[in-house]
Amino acid sequence: MKNKNIIKTTGDTEEFSLKKLQQSMQRVGISKKTAKMIAAEVAREQGIHTTVDVHRKTYEKLKQKYRPAAARYNLKRALKAFGPSGYPFEQFIARLLDERGYKTNTNRILRGQCIAHETDVIAYRDDRHFIFECKFHNNLGYKSDVQTVLYMKARFDDIKAKWKHVHEGRDGHLHKLWIVTNTQFTSQAVQYAKCAGIELMSWRYPQGKSLAELIDKTGLHPVTAITKLTKGQKDKILHDGLVLCREVELKKNILKKAGIRGRKLEYVIAEAKAIIDLENEG
Secondary structure (H helix, E strand, C coil): CCCEEEECCCEEEEECHHHHHHHHHHHCCCCHHHHHHHHHHHHCCCCCEEEEEHHHHHHHHHHHCCCHHHHCHHHHHHHCCCCCCCHHHHHHHHHHHHHHCCEEEEEEEEECCCCCEEEEEEEHHHHHHHHEEEEEECCCEEEEEEHHHHHHHHHHHHHHHHHHHHHCCCEEEEEEEEEEECEEEEEEHHHHHHCCCEEEEEECCCCCCCCHHHHHEEEEEEHHHCCCCHHHHHHHHCCCCCCCCHHHHHHHHHHHHCCCCCCHHHHHHHHHHHHHHHCCCC
């Protein structure tokens, strides 16, 4: 498949890159030798025309050889499994922030100068408060555009005007707006956010502070990454508040309620631990 163009989830095309595929596997703990071997196997496969095809074939081969690494490789799509409502995604972002030393509240109504607004996550540390708005998309090729950022900025400005009047000197400063998505932002959205002092976070943006990197730094992997769970089982445990691999052993009752028992329960717990503790497999 060398020098062959493939279609991305956005609809654009790019040249298939063995090196890029290999690096994507190395990022989740696969050794260079194994990643190179699997990438070569995928390149020899027939019927691969899109990045989705590449991912699917790679994921299948990783599941056969090293299931915990397959779970991490599938992380972006594991976040997609938080849908369709996106509410578990908001809970997941709050958990990530809690781990970074913030205190958080979710789904709060805040009064603005003009109207009331429902906010996804309020995070605070010391005397600084942040509003995190979460834009969840079921289509991984979707990009949040500048209109989304403009809308969120208008809401934030309205809340800030009221906050300054009501809270000044007592409950700290409303410092900044963050907009977080599980997919991407358009270049125009990024340009406007930089100019307006808004922080954006997407799957791979910004470098050093992206969602993918934050997950790796905190070690908080979504429970939807576990390959032993069916979609129906994932939906049930998310509904009952089990969001993280780290919580699996402590919330076995939620797994049992979803019909996961006996040997299957043991496998799920073992895989969750392996995803958390994954190191290079040599």
